[in-house]
Amino acid sequence: MAQAPDLPDTDQPAVKPPGRDGPREPSPSPSPVGPASAVGIRLLDAPVNRRDDTRAHRYVVDHLRPGTTIERRIMVKNQSEDRRPVAVYAAAADVTGEGFVFAPGRTENELSSWITVSRPELDLEPGEETEVLVTIEVPRAAEAGERYAVVWAEVAGADDGQTVRNVGRAGVRVYLSVGPGGEPPSGFEIGPLTGKREKDGTPVLTAEVRNTGRRALDLAGDxxxxxxxxxLSAGPVKVEAGTLALDGTTTVRVALDRRLPDGPWAAKLDLASGWTKRSATGRVSFGPVPVAATTAVDRSGQVLTGGLATSGLVLVLFAVYAYRRRIRVRQPVAAA
Structure with a gap:
């Protein structure tokens, strides 16, 4: 399997993009928690050497030598209809078998203790947005390894005298690799594709994916x-595989429309985490008994192209298939 090339350290200018304490909660995306409409946050910068890495335009993804300091800008917006105070801070996160998880409240870990924000307290009018500078300072004595955190923007609901107050927050994930030299390689393998039909008639394609690199991954594709x-042809159908930890494995499951014919079909699954891309192909059927693909190919450097679509396209194709069958049945047979 091909590995991503080493990258230079990113203690360099950025460009505009086109924890271990306490219980953890799953955080499938850096999205609001609680009253989601109250606050928004987005990353404005990405490293120069990651201008083609779409993941680095959404999250802070970097590799730094000990003793390095970087700065990244974020935009915080009051999305409510009232003037609100907004707190901006860093807190602990981790990547486990459950995916990307964040610690409750302001729980600290090593990485969050290295992060400071230029404006920890904001007072924003309805619809107002403002930039905040995030600084990550890696100590000279820092040990090599990958660390995780979240930069949060948080608003509290109005105090109505009740015991419980709603708190809404939205965050930007931080994936920071620390160590000398170039960035550790990222990579993953896709196992054989398997088709089956669930008891309710839903056809499902599955494949096991294993992280073979030395960085956590955020996998998506079609x-x-x-x-x-x-x-007939169907797709592309959007696939979200989530965050995959170091040495972790996950089963990608793609549910399709119940009216999809059993097959056989030629299947092609494309997955990517930033600029790390892989593909697997094989013949699958969606009969009552699970059938594994006859072949599986892992191709590095594959670029995902085309838009992502829902399985509604499958419905159209099935209708065309059924129409063709009716035409064949009604066609008169020539006399001998």
Missing amino acids: LRLTEGPGG
Whole structure:
């Protein structure tokens, strides 16, 4: 399997983009928690050497030598209809078998203790947004390894005298690798594709994905089906595989429309985490008994192209297939 090339350390200018204490909660995305509409946050910068890495435009993803300091800008917006105070701070996070998880409240870990924000307290009018500078200062004595945190923007609901107050917060994830030399490689493998049909009739394609690199991954991509009955094709269907920890494995599961014919189909699954991309192909069927693909190919450097679509396309293709069958049945047979 090919590995991503080493990258230079990123203690350099940024460009505009086109914890271990306490119980943890799953955080599938750096999205609001609680009253989600109250506050918004987004990253404004990405490292120069990651201008083609879409993941680095959404999260702070970097590799730094000990003793390095970097700065990144974020935009915080009051999305409510009232003037609100907004707190901006860093807190602990981790990547486990459950994916990317964050610690409750302002729980600290090593990485969050290295992060400071230029304006920890904001007072924003409805719809107002403002920039905040985030500084990450890696100590000279820091040990090599990857660390995780979240930079949060938080608002509290109005105090109505009740015991419980709603708190809403939105965050930007931080994936920071520390160590000498170039960045550790990222990589993953996709196992054989398998098709089956659930008891309720839903066709499902599954594949096991294993993180073979030395950085956590955020996997997404699409599935295409071709060479189906009557020459039908379906997709691309959007695939969200979530965050995969170091040495971790996950099963990607893609549910399709119940009216999809059993097949066989030629399946192609494309997944990517930033600029690390892999593909797997194989022949699958969606009969009552799970059938593994006859082949699986892992291709590095594959670029995902085209828009992502829902399985609604499958419905259209199935209708065309059914229409063709009716045409064949009604066609008169020539006399001998």
